[in-house]
Amino acid sequence: MEAQSKIPSPLSPAALQILAALATEDLHGYGIIQAVSAQSQGRIRIGPGTLYDNLKRLMEQGWVRDLKPASENDKRLYRLTAAGKAALSCEISRLDDLVRQTKRCLQGMKPRRAE
Amino acid sequence: MTEPISRKLYRRVLLLYPEPFRHEFGNEMLNMFVECGAAQGSWHVLADVLISAAKQQIHYLSIPAPKSAPLYSEIAWSPNLARILAVAVFGVVLIANVLAGGGKPEAREPWTVPCARTRSIATQTTMQLIRFNSENWAHRE
Numbered sequence: 504m505e506a507q508s509k510i511p512s513p514l515s516p517a518a519l520q521i522l523a524a525l526a527t528e529d530l531h532g533y534g535i536i537q538a539v540s541a542q543s544q545g546r547i548r549i550g551p552g553t554l555y556d557n558l559k560r561l562m563e564q565g566w567v568r569d570l571k572p573a574s575e576n577d578k579r580l581y582r583l584t585a586a587g588k589a590a591l592s593c594e595i596s597r598l599d600d601l602v603r604q605t606k607r608c609l610q611g612m613k614p615r616r617a618e
Numbered sequence: 619m620t621e622p623i624s625r626k627l628y629r630r631v632l633l634l635y636p637e638p639f640r641h642e643f644g645n646e647m648l649n650m651f652v653e654c655g656a657a658q659g660s661w662h663v664l665a666d667v668l669i670s671a672a673k674q675q676i677h678y679l680s681i682p683a684p685k686s687a688p689l690y691s692e693i694a695w696s697p698n699l700a701r702i703l704a705v706a707v708f709g710v711v712l713i714a715n716v717l718a719g720g721g722k723p724e725a726r727e728p729w730t731v732p733c734a735r736t737r738s739i740a741t742q743t744t745m746q747l748i749r750f751n752s753e754n755w756a757h758r759e
Contacts, residue, residue, distance in 0.1 A: 532646050533653050540657075550663050550669025551650045553645040579646065 514594050517549050518557050522583060522591045525612060531578035532558075567588050624660035625651060631664060634671040671695040707747065711740040 516524070524530060524538035532554060540548050549557075558581060561567040566587030570580040583591070628651050632644055647667070654663045714737045 533650050548658050550666025552667035553620045557671045
């Protein structure tokens with residue numbers, strides 16, 4: 504399945520976290536949950552339902568692909584594709600712009616005088 | 619060792635997913651329950667899966683049914699449909715005949731001339747369809 508060029512933005516928080524988790528290495532289902540929890544310092548915990556909902560959608564979009572296990576005992580691994588990396592960097596730069604712009608606005612904002 | 623009630627429930631909830639989804643991820647989700655339940659709490663995992671199953675059902679229901687084959691291929695493959703079509707055309711011809719004052723050539727007005735021509739074409743088409751239908755049946759038998 505080849506990637507779709509259209510990138511729906513913004514990504515959902517769960518999808519963004521999953522893509523970010525897969526950016527470092529190939530992971531199995533529970534590995535993704537652990538990585539998401541670790542990268543958010545335990546603030547975001549996704550359940551199996553949310554994980555596989557998102558994985559299915561990301562696989563349909565061609566952003567993630569599964570690697571078939573070599574043996575029955577092995578777990579199926581998930582890998583970020585080139586299109587997935589592109590989508591992730593696009594989303595990260597969008598968020599980066601948003602953060603920079605908001606910081607600038609907050610710095611320029613004058614405190615209101617109490618009436 | 620007896621299975622905890624939450625795991626039994628989890629197993630049941632997984633059955634609520636659409637079949638293709640269950641086929642793809644069902645085993646992985648089932649194997650993940652113990653690890654996830656220990657880390658996040660069994661009831662939290664159950665609620666998450668229940669919401670996800672509902673979402674997937676809605677998603678699968680929203681997918682439109684596949685389009686049927688075009689009419690010409692139906693005619694080619696289904697003698698029954700050809701027969702129905704033949705009867706329909708025959709009906710149209712019959713109605714056209716009645717409207718044009720069928721069987722009374724002297725009652726015809728000039729405006730009925732094109733109608734009569736259409737009628738003759740329709741009759742020929744009907745005959746061809748009936749012939750095609752009977753040949754098709756003879757070939758099948």
